[in-house]
Amino acid sequence: MPDPVPNLGPNLVMGTPNSGQMLSVSLGRRITDRVMTLLSVLAMVMVIVPLFAIFGYLVYKGIGSLDLNLLIKMPRPVGETGGGMANAIAGSALILGIASLLGVPVGIGAGIYLAEYGRGGRFGSVVRFTSDVLNGVPSIVIGIVAYAIVVIRQKHFSALAGGVALAIMMIPTITRTTEEMLLLVPAQIREAAFGLGISQWRTTLSITLRTALSGVITGVMLAFARVAGETAPLLFTTLGNQYWSLNLNEPTAALPLQIFTYANSPFDEWHRQAWAGALVLIVMIVLSVSAVRVAVSRGNLRGAR
Numbered sequence: 001m002p003d004p005v006p007n008l009g010p011n012l013v014m015g016t017p018n019s020g021q022m023l024s025v026s027l028g029r030r031i032t033d034r035v036m037t038l039l040s041v042l043a044m045v046m047v048i049v050p051l052f053a054i055f056g057y058l059v060y061k062g063i064g065s066l067d068l069n070l071l072i073k074m075p076r077p078v079g080e081t082g083g084g085m086a087n088a089i090a091g092s093a094l095i096l097g098i099a100s101l102l103g104v105p106v107g108i109g110a111g112i113y114l115a116e117y118g119r120g121g122r123f124g125s126v127v128r129f130t131s132d133v134l135n136g137v138p139s140i141v142i143g144i145v146a147y148a149i150v151v152i153r154q155k156h157f158s159a160l161a162g163g164v165a166l167a168i169m170m171i172p173t174i175t176r177t178t179e180e181m182l183l184l185v186p187a188q189i190r191e192a193a194f195g196l197g198i199s200q201w202r203t204t205l206s207i208t209l210r211t212a213l214s215g216v217i218t219g220v221m222l223a224f225a226r227v228a229g230e231t232a233p234l235l236f237t238t239l240g241n242q243y244w245s246l247n248l249n250e251p252t253a254a255l256p257l258q259i260f261t262y263a264n265s266p267f268d269e270w271h272r273q274a275w276a277g278a279l280v281l282i283v284m285i286v287l288s289v290s291a292v293r294v295a296v297s298r299g300n301l302r303g304a305r
Contacts, residue, residue, distance in 0.1 A: 055282065062279030065272040070280070075242055075258075081269050085277050087244045088258040091159065092281070094246055095238060095254055096228060098163025103170035104220055110171070111178025111216075116204050128179075135172035142168050143233030151237055159245075159252035162238035166230065170223040177219025181212040217296045221289045228285050231256040255281045 069084045076083030110127060118124020146165035151157055185208050193203040209216070234240070240257040241250070255277055262274035 058275070058279045058282055062275035062277075065276035066279060070273065070276050074244060078267070083273070085253075085255065085258050085273065085280070087241065088253040088255045088277070089280065089284075090244075090246060091238075091241070091253040092228070092255040092284075094248075094252060095159050095162045095166065095234070096224070098160060098248070099166035099170060099227060100220075100224065102163060103167035103223070104174060106167075107171045107174025107220075107223070108178050108216060110175040111182065112204060112209065114175065114179040115182035116200070116208070128176075131172040131175045134168070135176070138232075139169060139230050140232035140236075143236035146233060147236040154249070156249070157237060157239035157251040158247075158249045159238055160248045162234050162252065162254065165233035165237045166227040169227045169230065169233070170220075173223040173226065174216075174219050177222065178212075178216050181215030181219065182208055184215070185211045214296055217292060221292055225285050225289060228288075229256055229281060231260050235260075255284075 069082060071084060071089065072086050073082070073084035074087055075085065110131070114124055114128055118127060143165050146161055146168065150161040150164050154161070189207060189211065190203055193207050194200070198207075234254050234257050238254055238257065239251040240261065241253045243253075245252050259274050259277045259281070262270035262277065265271070
């Protein structure tokens with residue numbers, strides 16, 4: 001008779017690990033989870049702390065010089081105290097409005113094309129590569145380009161030229177963000193719309209884009225926040241103005257330009273106003289982004305209801 005097969009125990013049949021091995025694996029997973037959680041928290045702190053440090057220092061330096069005159073009065077001549085930056089605040093709003101009107105539709109349209117129509121084509125790859133390269137171009141180079149294509153042709157500096165320069169900077173960020181947000185929309189949603197006989201363009205605008213609207217708006221506001229404080233492109237295009245001017249074809253004041261001029265001056269009064277202007281600029285950006293996010297959130301809630 002053949003020898004009986006020895007009983008190896010339940011933990012060794014079919015390679016099943018014993019309790020000691022399972023405990024070791026579980027402990028290793030818990031340690032890895034704790035370490036990765038700690039690293040994530042540290043990364044979050046490294047992002048938040050510099051932001052609050054910068055904002056806190058701006059508040060410390062600028063809050064003492066922030067008053068109603070800064071918001072509603074014009075700049076005073078050199079050597080005189082007082083005055084404000086009303087023309088620069090209005091000029092910044094004008095230039096950013098032009099940039100948004102030019103850059104947002106182009107950026108969203110390009111993102112829709114890349115996500116819905118250009119994923120496998122050579123032209124889509126070229127657009128995607130161009131957008132990535134343009135996103136890394138220094139702002140001063142974009143200012144020189146806008147100077148060549150707008151200022152030289154018009155033969156004068158203008159708010160329109162500044163808006164074109166900032167719009168060029170906004171387009172790649174909006175394009176890539178829109179593409180990524182649309183690609184996150186499940187394909188089953190598109191297939192369901194096609195099954196109901198809805199055309200592709202109508203599906204893209206009414207269903208896909210609406211589903212990804214929150215992410216698209218986030219990309220738009222990121223681009224807006226990036227260009228709102230740019231100075232170099234405006235030096236080549238808008239130039240600046242010490243007087244009140246909201247004409248699109250004239251040099252126009254802007255907060256970044258005013259802050260740059262005052263910060264480089266030898267006058268303490270202008271230094272004080274430069275800190276206050278920087279604080280106003282940051283507050284304007286934060287309020288604009290927050291207002292758009294709140295409006296989008298309320299719109300999504302109403303749509304869900």
